Amino acid sequence: MRKIPLQWAAFALIALSVLLTGCSDKLQWYVVSPATETGRANLLFMLGGLKYTLLLSITAIVISIIIGLLVALPGISKNPFARGFNRVYVEVVRAVPLLVLILWVYYGLPIMLGIAINVFWAGVVALALSDSAFEAEIFRAGIQSVDRGQIEASDSLGLGYIDRMRYIVLPQALRRVLPPLGNQLVYMLKMSSLVSVIGMEELTRRANELVTAEYRPLETYTILILEYLVLILVVSAGVRWLERRLEVKDGR
Amino acid sequence: MSQSDVSAPVIELKNLSKFYGSFQALDDISLNVAAGERMVICGPSGSGKSTLIRCVNQLETHDSGQVIVNGIDVGKNRKALREVRTNVGMVFQQFNLFPHLTVLENLTLGPMRSRKMPKDKAVELAQHYLERVRIPEQADKYPSQLSGGQQQRVAIARSLCMEPKVMLFDEPTSALDPEMISEVLDVMVELAETGMTMMVVTHEMGFAKKVADTMVFMDAGKIVEQSTPAEFFSNPKTERGRLFLQQILQH
Ligand SMILES: Nc1ncnc2c1ncn2[C@@H]1O[C@H](COP(=O)(O)OP(=O)(O)OP(=O)(O)O)[C@@H](O)[C@H]1O
Ligand SMILES: [Mg+2]
Numbered sequence: 285m286r287k288i289p290l291q292w293a294a295f296a297l298i299a300l301s302v303l304l305t306g307c308s309d310k311l312q313w314y315v316v317s318p319a320t321e322t323g324r325a326n327l328l329f330m331l332g333g334l335k336y337t338l339l340l341s342i343t344a345i346v347i348s349i350i351i352g353l354l355v356a357l358p359g360i361s362k363n364p365f366a367r368g369f370n371r372v373y374v375e376v377v378r379a380v381p382l383l384v385l386i387l388w389v390y391y392g393l394p395i396m397l398g399i400a401i402n403v404f405w406a407g408v409v410a411l412a413l414s415d416s417a418f419e420a421e422i423f424r425a426g427i428q429s430v431d432r433g434q435i436e437a438s439d440s441l442g443l444g445y446i447d448r449m450r451y452i453v454l455p456q457a458l459r460r461v462l463p464p465l466g467n468q469l470v471y472m473l474k475m476s477s478l479v480s481v482i483g484m485e486e487l488t489r490r491a492n493e494l495v496t497a498e499y500r501p502l503e504t505y506t507i508l509i510l511e512y513l514v515l516i517l518v519v520s521a522g523v524r525w526l527e528r529r530l531e532v533k534d535g536r
Numbered sequence: 537m538s539q540s541d542v543s544a545p546v547i548e549l550k551n552l553s554k555f556y557g558s559f560q561a562l563d564d565i566s567l568n569v570a571a572g573e574r575m576v577i578c579g580p581s582g583s584g585k586s587t588l589i590r591c592v593n594q595l596e597t598h599d600s601g602q603v604i605v606n607g608i609d610v611g612k613n614r615k616a617l618r619e620v621r622t623n624v625g626m627v628f629q630q631f632n633l634f635p636h637l638t639v640l641e642n643l644t645l646g647p648m649r650s651r652k653m654p655k656d657k658a659v660e661l662a663q664h665y666l667e668r669v670r671i672p673e674q675a676d677k678y679p680s681q682l683s684g685g686q687q688q689r690v691a692i693a694r695s696l697c698m699e700p701k702v703m704l705f706d707e708p709t710s711a712l713d714p715e716m717i718s719e720v721l722d723v724m725v726e727l728a729e730t731g732m733t734m735m736v737v738t739h740e741m742g743f744a745k746k747v748a749d750t751m752v753f754m755d756a757g758k759i760v761e762q763s764t765p766a767e768f769f770s771n772p773k774t775e776r777g778r779l780f781l782q783q784i785l786q787h
Contacts, residue, residue: 431632433628433630433632434632434634436595436626436628436632437626437628437632437633437634438634439593439595439621440593440595440621440624440625440626440695441621441622441645441646441649441650441694441695441698442618442619442621442622442646442650442651442698443645443646443649443650444618447649447650451634451637451645451649452634455636456634456635456636459636
């Protein structure tokens, strides 16, 4: 299990280098060469976007997990109106393309609410909103996968709804949804690149700006791919580590 | 038992009926369980034993009739339900331990959250009951690290930590390997000897003969016979009871 992302990364790197050596005469690595001063400056400029890619994705995923949970809970209620709210939210939010949502939040929402919204928060709101529908479905499935007997045992101990959720259902559900939550985080890191269209200075925007200045799209975008690849491999490893830790804690 | 009238039953079921859709699982059941009484309920599969016992703490809601526990009508008084449940322990066929909590945490959760007991008191109580079920050394393990018999004893201890007035058991040994059944039954016999009021669904007729004050035989959602174990085992009043005993004692 542990070796898979590494093997995959190695394979991807080999494939990429084979692909690139095939057109070695067209490659001009000087734009991003750590050996030259401009190359170093260009590299640092590109890496400078990392901070916002991370900040955007992490802020958005935290918010979307909270919204997702709040939307999932009515989804498992006995009340048909609560369940209806859950369905409508999930179906509507899931139907809007992320890029469209980003544009709408950045250009449309300020007009509707009469307030200014900066690029960063527009990005966060759009990413979080869009992702929350998926989080809600993940949490609903996770909660429903907890055995009925657990709920009966908690009822028979006289625990109320909040205690039952907090101590019995959610801890078990959370362990089960960790892999799909990890997926969503990876997805979020990638989707944050779309926020570049409204001018967020994250990884993709920086690469675009460098391409405009240096006219070396192949080299620049190749580096951009590597940036995302490394970032996501590190995050995946982190999620796996967390999963293993929780498994050890259960004594399984 | 301290203040309440000795004659007042702990559990009163009056004309209880329960439907699953159009299927009637309980048919006009009336039954009293007095303080300190040990009642064993038996009957063929699907006769409604689980449904009956689960109506007592309202894991199943009934459709008509009354369920009165410690004088509280739980059908009418939903707000008192949690209070009632803290006084009624339940042991399940599948144990239903909380797999993500240690044995000790399984035992202290109820007292701490439902009875607002401080942690050190709850831990003390938990250790006391773990000793009662003879597994004090397993406190820090997780349920998955224990044998079935040990898990069921933890489940019994978990219920006892609520210091309930009644204990309900729904086939507590049916999911166990044969060699583990007696360790659980021993704990239940000891519990009976302390004077605990018990309602036990089981096919363990040895246990019934040993501890039961009252035998209840159910079939098709009805109580067919209710008598002392001596009567029931030597001379069942109904043909259905006789047949059931024949089948179960053959094994
Ligand atoms: N949730 C349910 N939905 C529909 N029917 C149910 C449900 N639970 C139980 N029943 C039916 O009600 C009847 C009584 O079930 P119950 O579980 O009380 O029987 P039991 O006497 O405990 O049987 P067993 O010895 O197999 O545990 C059975 O016919 C069963 O199929
Ligand atoms: Mg049953």
